[in-house]
Amino acid sequence: MMKRTLTTLGLFLASTAxxxxxxxxxxxxxxxxxxxxxxxxFEAETGIKVTVTDYDSNDTALAKIEAGGHGFDLxxxxxxxxxxxxEKGLITELDLSRIPNHANIAPDxxxxxxxxxxxxxxxxxxxxxxxxxxxxxxxxxxxxxxIFMDPPEELVGKVNVSPEMNDVLALATMYMGGEPCTExxxxxxxxxxxxxxAKPKWQSMDYGMTEKMSANDTMAxxxxxxxxxxxxxxxxxxxxxxxxxxYILWMDQVAxxxxxxxxxxxxxxxxxxxxxxxxxxISAFARYANGITGSEExxxxxxxxxxxxxxxxxxxxxxxxxxxxxxxxxxxxxxxxTELQK
Amino acid sequence: xxxxxxxxxxxxxxxFTAMAVxxxxxxxxxxxxxxxxxxxxxxxMWEGFSFQWYAAAWANDRVVDATxxxxxxxxxxxxxxxxxGTLAALGTTRRRAYRGQTFVYVMINQPLMVxxxxxxxxxxxxxxxxxVATGYQGLGYLIAAHSAFCIPFAYLPIRARLEGMxxxxxxxxxxxxxxxxxxxxxxxxxxxxxxIIAGGMLAFVISLDDVVITEFVKSAGQxxxxxxxxxxxxxxxxxxxxxxxxxxxxLTVLLLTAFFLLTRKxx
Amino acid sequence: MSAAEQDMARRSARDAWxxxxxxxxxxxxxxxxPLFIMLVYSFLTPGQYGNVEAQFSWDGWVGxxxxxxxxxxxxxxxxxxxxIFWRSVKLSLMTTGITFLVGFPTAWFIAxxxxxxxxxxxxxxxxxxxxxxxxxxxxxxxxxxxxxxxxLILLQTGIIAKPLQIIYTDTAVLVGMAYVYLPLMVLPLFxxxxxFDMRLLEAGYDLYATRWAVLRRVILPIVKPGIVAGSILVFxxxxxxxxxxxxxxxxxxxxxxNFIELQFGQGRNWPLGAALSVTLLIVVTIALLFYVRxxxxxxxxx
Numbered sequence: 001m002m003k004r005t006l007t008t009l010g011l012f013l014a015s016t017a018x019x020x021x022x023x024x025x026x027x028x029x030x031x032x033x034x035x036x037x038x039x040x041x042f043e044a045e046t047g048i049k050v051t052v053t054d055y056d057s058n059d060t061a062l063a064k065i066e067a068g069g070h071g072f073d074l075x076x077x078x079x080x081x082x083x084x085x086x087e088k089g090l091i092t093e094l095d096l097s098r099i100p101n102h103a104n105i106a107p108d109x110x111x112x113x114x115x116x117x118x119x120x121x122x123x124x125x126x127x128x129x130x131x132x133x134x135x136x137x138x139x140x141x142x143x144x145x146x147i148f149m150d151p152p153e154e155l156v157g158k159v160n161v162s163p164e165m166n167d168v169l170a171l172a173t174m175y176m177g178g179e180p181c182t183e184x185x186x187x188x189x190x191x192x193x194x195x196x197x198a199k200p201k202w203q204s205m206d207y208g209m210t211e212k213m214s215a216n217d218t219m220a221x222x223x224x225x226x227x228x229x230x231x232x233x234x235x236x237x238x239x240x241x242x243x244x245x246x247y248i249l250w251m252d253q254v255a256x257x258x259x260x261x262x263x264x265x266x267x268x269x270x271x272x273x274x275x276x277x278x279x280x281x282i283s284a285f286a287r288y289a290n291g292i293t294g295s296e297e298x299x300x301x302x303x304x305x306x307x308x309x310x311x312x313x314x315x316x317x318x319x320x321x322x323x324x325x326x327x328x329x330x331x332x333x334x335x336x337x338t339e340l341q342k
Numbered sequence: 343x344x345x346x347x348x349x350x351x352x353x354x355x356x357x358f359t360a361m362a363v364x365x366x367x368x369x370x371x372x373x374x375x376x377x378x379x380x381x382x383x384x385x386x387m388w389e390g391f392s393f394q395w396y397a398a399a400w401a402n403d404r405v406v407d408a409t410x411x412x413x414x415x416x417x418x419x420x421x422x423x424x425x426x427g428t429l430a431a432l433g434t435t436r437r438r439a440y441r442g443q444t445f446v447y448v449m450i451n452q453p454l455m456v457x458x459x460x461x462x463x464x465x466x467x468x469x470x471x472x473x474v475a476t477g478y479q480g481l482g483y484l485i486a487a488h489s490a491f492c493i494p495f496a497y498l499p500i501r502a503r504l505e506g507m508x509x510x511x512x513x514x515x516x517x518x519x520x521x522x523x524x525x526x527x528x529x530x531x532x533x534x535x536x537x538i539i540a541g542g543m544l545a546f547v548i549s550l551d552d553v554v555i556t557e558f559v560k561s562a563g564q565x566x567x568x569x570x571x572x573x574x575x576x577x578x579x580x581x582x583x584x585x586x587x588x589x590x591x592x593l594t595v596l597l598l599t600a601f602f603l604l605t606r607k608x609x
Numbered sequence: 610m611s612a613a614e615q616d617m618a619r620r621s622a623r624d625a626w627x628x629x630x631x632x633x634x635x636x637x638x639x640x641x642x643p644l645f646i647m648l649v650y651s652f653l654t655p656g657q658y659g660n661v662e663a664q665f666s667w668d669g670w671v672g673x674x675x676x677x678x679x680x681x682x683x684x685x686x687x688x689x690x691x692x693i694f695w696r697s698v699k700l701s702l703m704t705t706g707i708t709f710l711v712g713f714p715t716a717w718f719i720a721x722x723x724x725x726x727x728x729x730x731x732x733x734x735x736x737x738x739x740x741x742x743x744x745x746x747x748x749x750x751x752x753x754x755x756x757x758x759x760x761l762i763l764l765q766t767g768i769i770a771k772p773l774q775i776i777y778t779d780t781a782v783l784v785g786m787a788y789v790y791l792p793l794m795v796l797p798l799f800x801x802x803x804x805f806d807m808r809l810l811e812a813g814y815d816l817y818a819t820r821w822a823v824l825r826r827v828i829l830p831i832v833k834p835g836i837v838a839g840s841i842l843v844f845x846x847x848x849x850x851x852x853x854x855x856x857x858x859x860x861x862x863x864x865x866x867n868f869i870e871l872q873f874g875q876g877r878n879w880p881l882g883a884a885l886s887v888t889l890l891i892v893v894t895i896a897l898l899f900y901v902r903x904x905x906x907x908x909x910x911x
Contacts, residue, residue, distance in 0.1 A: 051562065055557075057874060070561055204777055206859060217756075341693075342689035360717075363712075367791070371745075371748065429629065443625075453636070455893040461640060463873050502837075503800040547735070551741060
C-alpha cells in the first residue's frame with residue numbers, strides 16, 4: 001500500500017521533473033540476445049539510439065521492474081511470465097494502430113494462450129527445449145526424455161541437465177505421464193523418485209553446453225535447441241532430439257512497460273522488429289527462430305532447414321508451452337527441486 | 343649481519359611452496375591469455391592464432407562501455423573504502439576498549455557475512471524508493487553500494503598492519519614534541535602504507551568482480567563488465583572475454599609498474 | 610581511575626567514535642540499513658508470483674528448519690536445508706585451511722625478500738586477481754579438465770595411463786576456491802609478517818630452539834592478527850560462494866548462496882530467503898565474535 005503510494009507519487013514527480021531525452025530508447029533484454037547490427041540499422045533508419053541492459057533470468061527482471069525507478073522502456077519476458085506481468089500491471093496494452101506491421105505475426109504465434117491476439121507483446125524469438133546426444137557415445141533413439149531420466153548405459157556419468165527448474169520438472173512430469181503444473185501428488189511423487197534415482201547418473205547441472213558438447217566434455221544434455229544447433233555446427237556428432245513424451249516450447253517477446261519514458265520510440269522499435277528482414281536479423285544473431293511471416297527468405301542458409309530450428313513434422317504436436325503454474329504447483333516444483341539438489 | 347638475517351628467516355619448505363604457488367597461480371592466467379588469441383570460437387579448443395577477438399572487443403561498444411564503467415566504479419569504491427577503512431582501523435585498534443567497540447567491529451565486517459543476493463535485493467528495494475522519490479538514477483547508487491561492501495576488505499589488512507605496529511616510534515615522536523597530527527602524518531602513515539596499499543588493492547579487485555549486487559542495483563544503461571559476462575554464461579562464452587581480460591591485465595601491469603617506478607624515484 | 614584518567618578515557622573514546630563514524634554511515638545507508646527491510650520481509654507472506662504481501666506470518670522462520678513433507682503435509686525436519694548448510698560450512702572451512710597452509714609460506718617468502726623486491730613479489734601475487742572471477746574459473750577448468758593441460762602433461766610424461774577425473778569433483782571445487790581466495794589470505798598475512806622483528810628469531814635460535822618450535826611459539830603468536838584477518842576474509846565470503854562450486858563442481862549440489870538465491874528467484878519465497886539470510890548472519894556474527902575474542906585474548910601487547 002505504502003509502496004504503491006510512494007511509487008505513484010514518485011512517478012508523477014519523475015515524469016514532470018525529467019526531460020524526455022530525444023531519440024533514445026532503453027531496452028531491457030536477456031544477455032547476448034540483441035543483434036548489434038539490428039540496433040545500428042534501427043538507428044540509421046530512425047535516428048533513435050537504443051541502449052541495451054542485460055538480465056539473466058525472468059525473476060530478476062520482474063523483481064527489478066516491480067521495485068520501480070528503473071528507467072527502462074521495453075522488456076522481453078518469456079511466455080510463462082507474461083501473464084504475471086499483465087496481472088501486476090507492469091506492461092501496457094499496445095495501441096495497435098501504431099504498429100502497422102502487427103499483421104506480420106505468423107498465424108501460429110498470433111493467438112497464444114498467454115496473450116491472445118498479441119495485445120501486449122511482439123514476438124522476439126522462440127525455441128524448444130529438448131535433449132542432445134553425441135552420436136559417437138550413443139547411437140540409439142534420441143527423441144526421448146529417457147536420455148536424462150533413465151540414461152542408457154553408455155551415457156551414465158556423461159549426461160548434463162540444465163539447471164532450469166521449470167524446464168526439468170516439466171519434461172520429467174511429462175515423461176512420467178503427467179501434465180506440467182500438475183498438483184496430483186501421486187504423479188509428483190513418481191516424478192520426484194525418478195529424478196532422485198537419475199541424478200547420480202548425471203555428470204553435472206550446468207550451462208555452457210554449446211562449448212562442452214563441442215569439445216566432447218559432455219556426451220548428452222537437456223538443453224535449448226539453438227545452443228545445440230551451434231554445437232552441431234562445431235561438432236557434427238551432436239544430434240538434437242525432440243522427446244516424444246513431450247518437449248517444451250518457449251518464446252520471448254517484447255513488451256512495453258507502463259512507466260516507459262520513450263513511448264514513441266518504443267512503438268517504432270516494436271514495429272521495426274516485425275519486419276521480416278529485421279526479424280531474420282534477430283534470428284541470425286542468437287540462432288533461434290522468430291515468429292514473423294516472410295522472414296524465412298532472409299534467414300541465414302544454415303538455419304533454413306536445420307532440424308533444430310525448424311521442427312520436423314512428426315514431432316510438431318508434441319510441443320508444449322510452459323505455463324504459469326499456480327502457487328501450489330510451484331511450491332511442489334520448488335520442493336522437489338530443492339530435494340534434488342541437496 | 344644481513345647474511346645471518348636471511349638464514350634465520352628461512353623456514354624449511356617455505357620457499358618451495360611459495361614457488362609452487364606462484365606457478366599454480368599463473369598457469370590459468372597463461373591459458374587465459376593464450377586462448378584470447380584463438381582463431382576459433384571456443385575457449386577450450388585451440389584452432390590457430392588470430393587477433394580477431396581483440397578486434398571484436400574493441401569494436402564492441404557495449405563491452406568497452408561496460409569495462410570503463412567497471413573501472414570507474416572500482417576506482418571510486420576503492421578510494422572511498424580505503425579512506426573510510428583507514429579511519430575506522432585507527433578508531434578501533436590500539437586503544438583502550440570503549441563501549442560499543444565490538445558493535446563497530448561487527449558492523450564493519452557485516453558485508454562479508456551476508457550472501458550477496460540478500461544485500462542485492464535489500465538494496466534494490468531501498469534504492470528503488472529513493473530513485474522513485476528523487477528521480478536520480480545515476481551511478482551514485484552503484485558507487486555507494488560498492489564502497490560499502492569493499493570496506494571490510496580495505497579495513498582488515500590495515501588493521502592487521504596497525505596491530506603489529508610498534509608504539510615506540512610514535513611515542514618517541516610525541517616525546518620530541520611533535521603534534522598528534524604531525525606524528526600521524528610523518529610516522530604512523532608511512533609505517534601504515536603497506537597495509538593501506540594492500541587494502542586498497544583488495545578493495546579495487548573486489549569491486550571489479552562484483553556481479554550480483556550490481557545486477558540488482560543497476561539502472562538502465564549501467565551494465566558493468568561482470569554483468570555483461572553474466573549474460574554470456576547462459577549463451578556462449580567466447581574468447582572475446584579472454585581478450586578483454588588480457589587487455590585489462592596488461593593495463594594493470596603497466597599502471598602498477600609506472601606507480602612502482604614513480605615511488606622508487608622518491609626514495 | 611582518577612579524574613584525569615577518566616577524562617582521557619572519555620576523550621579517547623570520543624576520538625574513536627569520530628574516526629569510525631564515516632564508515633558506519635556508509636555502511637548503514639548502503640549495506641546494513643537495507644537489511645532491516647529483509648528482517649521485516651522475513652515476517653511476511655510470500656506473494657503469489659514472488660515479492661511479498663503485507664501480511665504477517667511465521668512461515669518464513671519455520672521454513673528454515675521445518676518443511677511440510679511435500680506429499681502428506683506433515684511437518685518435519687528439513688534435512689535438505691541442513692545438508693546444504695553443512696556442505697557450505699565444510700567447504701569454507703577446508704578452503705580456509707588450504708589457503709592458510711599454502712598462503713602462509715607464500716606470505717613469509719614475500720616478507721623475507723630484500724625490501725626493494727618485496728613490492729615486486731606482492732605485485733606478482735595480485736596480478737592474477739585483476740582478472741575477472743568467471744574467466745579465472747573457466748581458465749582453471751581449462752587446466753584440470755580431462756583433456757586439459759594438466760592431464761596432457763601427466764599423460765605425456767607417462768605418470769598416469771588414463772586422464773585423472775578432477776573436474777566435477779570436490780577436489781576441483783577446493784582447488785578453485787583456494788585459487789580465488791588466496792590473496793585474501795596472503796595480503797593480511799604479509800602485512801602482519803612484514804612488521805615482524807626478525808631479531809626475535811635470532812634470539813629463539815640462540816636459545817637452541819628448533820625451527821619448528823620457533824615457528825610455533827614465536828612467529829605464529831605474533832602474527833596472529835594477520836591470521837585472524839586472513840581467515841575471516843576467506844571463510845566468510847566463501848560461505849556464500851556459488852559460481853566456482855557450480856562451474857568446477859558441476860552444479861549438482863546446492864550451496865547456501867544458491868539456495869537463498871533460489872528463494873528470491875524461481876522459488877518465489879522471499880520471506881524464507883530473508884529468514885535464511887538473517888539466520889546466516891546471526892550464526893556467522895556469533896562465530897566471528899568468539900573467534901576474535903579468543904584470538905585477542907592470547908595476543909601479546911606492546
